[in-house]
Amino acid sequence: MFYLIYVSSAIKLMHDDELLLLLEKARENNSRLGITGMLLYKEGNFMQMLEGEKKTVLELYDAIKKDERHKDIVTIVSGDIKERNFENWTMGFYDMNKAGDFPRYDDYIKENLTLKSFQDDSQFAYSFITQFNEMNP
Numbered sequence: 001m002f003y004l005i006y007v008s009s010a011i012k013l014m015h016d017d018e019l020l021l022l023l024e025k026a027r028e029n030n031s032r033l034g035i036t037g038m039l040l041y042k043e044g045n046f047m048q049m050l051e052g053e054k055k056t057v058l059e060l061y062d063a064i065k066k067d068e069r070h071k072d073i074v075t076i077v078s079g080d081i082k083e084r085n086f087e088n089w090t091m092g093f094y095d096m097n098k099a100g101d102f103p104r105y106d107d108y109i110k111e112n113l114t115l116k117s118f119q120d121d122s123q124f125a126y127s128f129i130t131q132f133n134e135m136n137p
């Protein structure tokens, strides 16, 4: 099993209905592809974790990178995992605008300052996003 975490910036702020549309399509595709994961969104910024067969994850990531709804796509970390973190989610979603405070994540959203620190400390990014697997699907 392989996983990949990236961050990106939406071209413009996304409305709820646009996010819903994106998610519906993603879930439909992912269930066919055997992909699971989590998408976080806050103030025009995405963070996503994809899990599945390595080839499938990388092909999907290539397609996602070409999507014109976002830009500045930066891979944070990828690698092998024994088992999925999001086995019940074809794509979980968390609207971080409605969540509590996550200081280091919020710093990244505000200034992109911690992007480098996310990359330098990939263990943090991994544990940050996987904590959302405790939310109900």
Ligand SMILES: Cc1cc2nc3c(=O)[nH]c(=O)nc-3n(C[C@H](O)[C@H](O)[C@H](O)COP(=O)(O)O)c2cc1C
Binding pocket: 008, 022, 025, 026, 027, 029, 030, 039, 046, 048, 060, 063, 064, 065, 066, 067, 069, 070, 091
């Ligand atoms: C932030 C973001 C995350 C996305 N995540 C997924 C995803 O997990 N799975 C997926 O199939 N498409 C995802 N997409 C959409 C793809 O970029 C692309 O539009 C879609 O795979 C095309 O599907 P189609 O060829 O069936 O129309 C995402 C797009 C964005 C902007």
